[in-house]
Amino acid sequence: MKIICGSGVCKMSGMKSFFAQKIVGLGLVVMIAVIALLGWAILGSTVNPVPKNMPIALVAADKGAEIPGRGKVNIGDTLREKLTAAQTPTGEPSPFEWTVLDDEREASDGLDRQQYYAAIVLPENLSTAFVSFMSPNPQAAGVKVLINQGKSGVAASMVTQAVGKMIEGINNQLREQALGQIQQAPGSGVSFAQAKALAAPLTVSFEVVHPIMPNTANGNTPVVLTQLAWMAALAASALLYAAGSKLRAARRWTVVCSQLAAGAVYAAVAAGAELLLAGGLFGLDIPDWTNTYLFLLLAVFCFFLLQSAILAWIGLKGMPVLVLLFFFGLPILSLPPEFLPATTRDWLYSWIPFRFSVEGLRDLIYFRQGLNVGSPAAVLGWIGAVSAVLMAASVAKRGDGARGATGIGRTAG
Structure with a gap:
């Protein structure tokens, strides 16, 4: 049998037959499913990463110090309490999970074994330096932060910024505490040297361990x-x-x-x-x-x-x-x-x-x-x-x- 039709009729008939196929309509569903699946795969886990329970070591080596006439103080204990608090100074949940150690060598070994993203070292003379704020020759209290960059460059940047903000908040509190101690002392004037030291009661030095080298x-x-x-x-x-x-x-x-x-x-x-x-x-x-x-x-x-x-x-x-x-x-x-x-x-x-x-x-x-x-x-x-x-x-x-x-x-x- 021979079918004769105009070109326009045949074209319309062909297009109608094409779009009448179930696979054409199904293709839209499949396309959306593929976009949703791959979108979930590519963006679902990374579009808004929020760090939680990042392991950080804290070396609390401070031995404390005596304030004449007022007893013993231990600034290291105060810092440990503030650093390991469930919330940051800004009121946000802490992203860190802390492990308190007594020895810096133990922390260094943990960094080598990729157990920690960073280690904060509170030295033995931390309280001694703080007490010196009330003397004519105050000394800055130093804190060392070891950043384990090789474990994760992303985490290293985040830890550096977060620890910096935490130390800044603690500095403000220590400044007020030190000023209160100075004002209670006889002749409560603040010298230029004391004022300079109180600008930053804690000095923080950041040290990168296992660095990410160029061309990596x-x-x-x-x-x-x-x-x-x-x-x-x-x-x-x-x-x-x-x-x-x-x-x-x-x-x-x-x-x-x-x-x-x-x-x-x-x-x-x-x-x-x-x-x-x-x-x-x-x-x-x-x-x-x-x-x-x-x-x-x-x-x-x-x-x-x-x-x-x-x-x-x-x-x-x-x-x-x-x-x-x-x-x-x-x-x-x-x-x-x-x-x-x-x-x-x-x-x-x-x-x-x-x-x-x-x-x-x-x-x-x-x-x-x-x-x-x-x-x-x-x-x-x-x-x-x-x-x-x-x-x-x-x-x-x-x-x-x-x-x-x-x-x-x-x-x-």
Whole structure:
């Protein structure tokens, strides 16, 4: 049968048929869902980060001092009470979780082990210096703040500003207290030296430990390398899965072992290529190439095993899961966990595999003592081992001796 129609009628009929399809209307819903999902992933955890319970060490070493005729005072105890209060001098909830120590060496060890974002040291002579305000030769009371910049550049900036404001508020209170003490003394006039010292009863010196050096992507080198490692592993796992899919007559065990061997080679090449490109071509500062390469090799291979295990069990349908995991994990990698909402921290950050790669690389790049690399390396190792077992178990998923969940007997699509 031959259908004759005018061009305008045919065009209208074609457009009507096009828009009558359910998939066209469904596309709007899918588009909005994608925007909402990725928007939540990219902005949901980072649009308004509010720090909570950031671990800070306080070394309360002040021995106190005697005020003639008035007994003993301990300004260190007063400062400890004010610093560790549940609220800041401005009335806001304190963002810090304090650990009070007696020795600066203990605090320094905690900074090396990434236990604290900062340490505030109240020296032994703090009260002695405060009492000297009532003498003709007053001495400034010094407080030292150690900022653990390598643990997080974002947190380091925040802690520096917050501690500065807290000390400023305490300075005002100490100034009033010192003036009251001076006025009660015989001949209560305030000398020029006393007035100068009272301008800032506490002098604060900030010292950066484990600094973020130039050419380290503003402290994000571990994050950058981890992102590249995940994407390199994703490409390797997809390609090797496709390669296994083409071997219809091969034994499944042979394919799994081949994928494992090829994945190890891919990981070794990917780790080397990352460092050569990032360090050699783009000038990223890599202090310890050997240990960084070995850890990056472990990370890439474990990522590959995890991704391959997912593909082995659910096929290429697992690719969106791996991509979404990357998009959800990407925004939170650069923030300290204390800046994340509780839901993100407990349900995503606590188990996401990127976290352990970032932690290990951070130790190698900024701390360089090997104190914090063992635990994340062990976790990555367990992730890789369990994933390898799951890959092996996928061999028995189907009974057909020539087919399996490794992709054998199925097309790459």
